[in-house]
Amino acid sequence: MRLVDTVQISFKTVLSYRIRSFLIVLAMALGVAAVVALTALGDGARNYVINQFSSIGTNLLVVLPGRAETSGAFLGAVLGQTPRDLTLKDAQLIGRLPQVRRYAPLNVGEAELSAANRLRTVTVLGSNAHLIPIRHMVLAQGSFLAHGTESNAQIVLGAKIAREFFPRTQAIGQRVRLGDSRFLVSGVLMSQGETMGYDTDEIVIVPINHAQVMFNTTSLFRILIEAKNHSEIESAKQAILATVKQSHDEEEDITVITQDAILSTFDRILQALTLAVAGIAAISLIVAGILVMNVMLVAVSQRTTEIGLLKAIGASSADVRRLFFAEAVLLSLAGAILGFSLGQFGSLMLRLTFPQLPAWPPAWASMAGITVALITGILASMLPASKAAKLDAVNALGKK
Amino acid sequence: MIRLTAITRTFHMGDQAVYALNNINLQIASGEYISIMGPSGSGKSTLLNILGLLDKPDRGRYELDEKLVTDLSEIEQAQIRRERIGFVFQSFHLVPRLTAAENIELPLTLSGMPSEQRQIRVEQALQAFELKERAQHRPAELSGGQRQRVAIARATIMQPSVILADEPTGNLDHQIGAEVMTLLEDLHHRGTTLIVVTHDRELGARAHRQIGMRDGKILTDQANATG
Ligand SMILES: Nc1ncnc2c1ncn2[C@@H]1O[C@H](COP(=O)(O)OP(=O)(O)O)[C@@H](O)[C@H]1O
Ligand SMILES: [Mg+2]
Numbered sequence: 001m002r003l004v005d006t007v008q009i010s011f012k013t014v015l016s017y018r019i020r021s022f023l024i025v026l027a028m029a030l031g032v033a034a035v036v037a038l039t040a041l042g043d044g045a046r047n048y049v050i051n052q053f054s055s056i057g058t059n060l061l062v063v064l065p066g067r068a069e070t071s072g073a074f075l076g077a078v079l080g081q082t083p084r085d086l087t088l089k090d091a092q093l094i095g096r097l098p099q100v101r102r103y104a105p106l107n108v109g110e111a112e113l114s115a116a117n118r119l120r121t122v123t124v125l126g127s128n129a130h131l132i133p134i135r136h137m138v139l140a141q142g143s144f145l146a147h148g149t150e151s152n153a154q155i156v157l158g159a160k161i162a163r164e165f166f167p168r169t170q171a172i173g174q175r176v177r178l179g180d181s182r183f184l185v186s187g188v189l190m191s192q193g194e195t196m197g198y199d200t201d202e203i204v205i206v207p208i209n210h211a212q213v214m215f216n217t218t219s220l221f222r223i224l225i226e227a228k229n230h231s232e233i234e235s236a237k238q239a240i241l242a243t244v245k246q247s248h249d250e251e252e253d254i255t256v257i258t259q260d261a262i263l264s265t266f267d268r269i270l271q272a273l274t275l276a277v278a279g280i281a282a283i284s285l286i287v288a289g290i291l292v293m294n295v296m297l298v299a300v301s302q303r304t305t306e307i308g309l310l311k312a313i314g315a316s317s318a319d320v321r322r323l324f325f326a327e328a329v330l331l332s333l334a335g336a337i338l339g340f341s342l343g344q345f346g347s348l349m350l351r352l353t354f355p356q357l358p359a360w361p362p363a364w365a366s367m368a369g370i371t372v373a374l375i376t377g378i379l380a381s382m383l384p385a386s387k388a389a390k391l392d393a394v395n396a397l398g399k400k
Numbered sequence: 401m402i403r404l405t406a407i408t409r410t411f412h413m414g415d416q417a418v419y420a421l422n423n424i425n426l427q428i429a430s431g432e433y434i435s436i437m438g439p440s441g442s443g444k445s446t447l448l449n450i451l452g453l454l455d456k457p458d459r460g461r462y463e464l465d466e467k468l469v470t471d472l473s474e475i476e477q478a479q480i481r482r483e484r485i486g487f488v489f490q491s492f493h494l495v496p497r498l499t500a501a502e503n504i505e506l507p508l509t510l511s512g513m514p515s516e517q518r519q520i521r522v523e524q525a526l527q528a529f530e531l532k533e534r535a536q537h538r539p540a541e542l543s544g545g546q547r548q549r550v551a552i553a554r555a556t557i558m559q560p561s562v563i564l565a566d567e568p569t570g571n572l573d574h575q576i577g578a579e580v581m582t583l584l585e586d587l588h589h590r591g592t593t594l595i596v597v598t599h600d601r602e603l604g605a606r607a608h609r610q611i612g613m614r615d616g617k618i619l620t621d622q623a624n625a626t627g
Binding site: 001002012013016305306308309310312313314315316317318319394397 | 512
C-alpha cells in the first residue's frame with residue numbers, strides 16, 4: 001500500500017469521526033499552546049528583568065564595604081574585626097586604575113527639601129558628575145558639576161520633584177534648601193520611571209562632599225565603576241580588590257559585584273524557571289498522549305470487523321498497523337499545529353495586555369512543544385496500532 | 401487448483417474441543433462451481449475461511465496451484481488473499497465511511513496500484529455491476545442488493561481466480577438473492593472458480609458440484625449433471 005493512500009484513508013477516517021478527532025486535537029493543542037504561551041511568559045519575564053538590569057548601566061561594577069562571603073565575615077567576626085569604611089580616597093585610587101573608565105562614589109540618605117513654600121522628604125544621592133552617565137540617567141535640562149563648577153553647591157532634581165516644586169516656573173537657577181544647606185538647581189532629570197525599584201523621578205542629586213557633611217559621614221555607601229570595556233570587567237574587579245586591599249592594610253574587606261555576574265545569575269534563574277514551566281506544560285502533553293492512546297484503543301475495538309475485512313481483502317498486518325499509526329500521527333500533527341497557533345495567539349494577547357513584557361515564545365519552546373506532541377502521539381498509537389495489526393481476521397470478522 | 405489433505409480445525413470451548421473441521425480431504429479444479437450445504441455449525445464457514453487463508457488449520461495440507469500455502473509467511477498470505485481470492489460475506493462488510501466507489505477501490509489501493517489506473521478499473525466495475533448512479537453513496541444509503549453488488553465488485557476488482565461466498569444471499573430477499581447468484585455465476589462463466597456456502601437448496605442445486613457437510617465432515621460430494 002502506498003504512503004499517500006495510507007495517509008488519505010486515515011485522513012478520511014479522522015474526518016468521519018468528527019467529535020472524537022476534535023477532542024484529541026483539542027487535548028493535544030491545549031498542551032502545545034500551554035508550552036508555547038507559558039514559555040513566552042517566562043522568557044518575557046526574563047527579558048524584562050535583563051533589560052531592566054542592563055538599563056542601569058554598562059560594564060558596571062559596584063564596590064560595597066564588607067565581605068559578602070560567609071567564611072570571610074565569620075573569620076572577621078571571630079577575630080573581632082569590623083569592616084573598614086569605604087572612603088573617597090579608595091574611590092580615587094580605583095579611579096586611577098587603567099581598566100576603569102570612570103567612577104561615581106555614592107552616599108544615599110533622606111532629607112527635607114524646601115522651596116517655593118513647599119516641603120517634602122526626598123531621597124538624596126550624593127555623588128560626582130559621572131553618576132548620571134554611569135547610571136544611564138539623562139538630564140532633561142541643565143548640567144551637574146560641569147567643568148569648572150565642581151565645588152559649587154549644585155542640585156539635580158528628579159523629574160517629578162521638579163514638577164512638584166516648580167510647576168509653572170523654570171526649575172533651573174532656583175535656590176532650594178536641602179536639610180540645612182542651600183543649593184542651586186543646576187539640572188533636571190529626564191523622566192525615566194522606575195528601574196530596579198528606584199524611582200529616579202523622585203530623587204535629588206547633590207555633590208558627594210555636601211552629602212557627606214549633611215549625613216555626617218566619611219564612609220561611602222557604594223562606589224559605582226564603569227569598566228573601559230566588557231572584556232576588562234573581570235580584570236577591573238581583581239585590580240579594585242587588590243588596590244583597596246593594599247590601602248586597607250592588606251585586609252580584603254570589600255565586595256565587588258559586577259553587573260555581568262548578576263545578569264547571568266538572573267538569566268540562569270529565570271531560564272530555569274521558564275524551563276520548569278515548560279516542563280509542567282509538557283506534562284499536559286503526556287496526559288494528552290494517554291488520551292490519544294485510549295481513544296485509539298477504543299477505535300480499534302470499534303473497528304474490529306473493519307480490520308478483519310481489510311485483512312480478508314488482502315491487507316497485511318503492516319498495512320493495518322500503518323493505517324492506525326497514520327491516524328494518530330495526523331491527529332497529533334493537527335493538535336500540534338493548532339496548539340502552536342493558539343500559543344502564538346496567547347503570547348500576542350499577553351504582549352497586548354502587558355506592553356512592557358516582551359512575551360515572545362522562544363523558538364526552542366515551540367519546537368519542543370510540537371516535537372513532544374508528535375512523539376507522544378506516535379508513542380501512544382503504537383500499542384493500539386499493533387493491537388489492531390495482531391487481530392485475527394476470522395475472529396475480527398465474526399464480531400459484531 | 402485446490403487440494404486439501406487431512407485438514408483438521410479444532411476450537412476449544414473451555415476444556416472441550418470442538419471439531420469444526422474433522423479430517424477434510426477435498427480437491428477442486430480451476431473453474432469449478434461448487435455449493436457447500438449443511439446444517440448450522442457443520443463447519444462450512446470454517447472450511448471457507450481456511451480456503452480463503454483467513455484461518456489456519458491445526459493439521460493437514462493446503463495446496464493452491466501446486467503450492468503449499470500452509471507455511472507461507474503472513475505477508476505472502478496477505479498477497480494471495482489480495483490477488484488470488486475474492487471474499488463475499490453474508491453481511492457485506494463494507495466500510496461505512498467510504499463511498500461505494502471507494503469500497504470497490506480498496507483492494508486496488510492495498511495492492512499499491514497508482515490512483516489513475518485504479519479509477520479506470522473502478523469505473524469499469526461500477527459499469528459492470530450497474531452501480532454508476534450509486535458510486536458516491538455510502539453503504540448506509542444503499543439497498544441490500546446494492547450493497548452485495550458493491551461487495552462482489554470489490555471481491556472481483558483484482559480479478560481473482562477463486563471467489564468464496566459465505567451465504568451471500570442470506571441477508572437478501574429471494575428475488576434479489578437470485579439476482580446476486582446470477583452475478584456470481586456470470587463470474588464463473590468467465591472462468592473463475594466459484595465456491596458458495598448456502599442454506600437455500602434451490603440455489604445450491606444450481607452449482608455443478610454439491611458438497612454436503614455435517615459435524616465438520618464432508619458427507620456427500622456429488623456432481624450435478626443438470627447444472
Ligand atoms: N471462533 C470460534 N470459536 C469457537 N468455536 C467456533 C469458532 N468458530 C466456529 N466455531 C465452532 O465450530 C463449528 C463450526 O462452525 P462454522 O464453521 O461457523 O459452521 P457453519 O458455518 O457451518 O454454521 C461450530 O460448532 C462453531 O461453534
Ligand atoms: Mg457459517
